[in-house]
Amino acid sequence: MPIKIVTADYRALAALRYQIRLFLREGDAAARRAGLEPQQFLLLLALRGLPEGVEATIQTLAERLALKHNSTVELIDRLEKRGYVRRSRSRDDRRCVLVSVLPRGEKVLEQVVRQRITELRAGGAALVNAIDALLEPKLKSRKKDKGAQRSHTKGHKKP
Numbered sequence: 001m002p003i004k005i006v007t008a009d010y011r012a013l014a015a016l017r018y019q020i021r022l023f024l025r026e027g028d029a030a031a032r033r034a035g036l037e038p039q040q041f042l043l044l045l046a047l048r049g050l051p052e053g054v055e056a057t058i059q060t061l062a063e064r065l066a067l068k069h070n071s072t073v074e075l076i077d078r079l080e081k082r083g084y085v086r087r088s089r090s091r092d093d094r095r096c097v098l099v100s101v102l103p104r105g106e107k108v109l110e111q112v113v114r115q116r117i118t119e120l121r122a123g124g125a126a127l128v129n130a131i132d133a134l135l136e137p138k139l140k141s142r143k144k145d146k147g148a149q150r151s152h153t154k155g156h157k158k159p
Contacts, residue, residue, distance in 0.1 A: 012133035019127040027116055034112045039065075043075050044084065044109040047101055055090070056099045084108065 031041035046064040047056050054060060062072040076099055079085045084105030090096035101109065120127075 012130065016130035016134060019130045023127060026119060030112050030115050034108050036108060039075055040079055041112055043079065044101060044105055047099060048109055058097055058099065061099060079105065
């Protein structure tokens with residue numbers, strides 16, 4: 001059964017989108033203040049934040065950034081020229097190119113990430129509230145369902 005969309009849903013979704021846009025815009029500004037283009041920051045962040053066991057291939061980074069392979073290569077070229085990343089061949093598969101963050105890249109990335117986390121911890125409540133407003137009706141209905149199940153099963157012993 002399709003969910004009924006009410007005015008509160010439109011408002012909650014609009015508020016969430018607004019909060020996300022603010023967060024992203026502020027992140028872009030923080031990256032620029034540190035001397036990075038926003039896409040460069042995102043590549044460094046994706047690289048440094050890869051899940052454990054995931055190799056930092058160009059293909060993986062392109063997927064994580066939702067970019068085409070050649071756009072990711074160009075981005076890596078610019079970061080490599082600035083001494084922020086290094087490319088190397090995989091020992092297992094010489095055709096595979098791996099990317100790693102160099103100390104200079106770690107330093108600039110940490111500067112931006114520290115600022116972003118501090119800002120998020122200070123003002124992230126608005127983002128959380130926007131998400132909660134969208135999830136709240138679903139959570140309430142789950143609680144209602146669980147409550148109904150409990151009251152329905154009261155007095156019945158388990159076999």
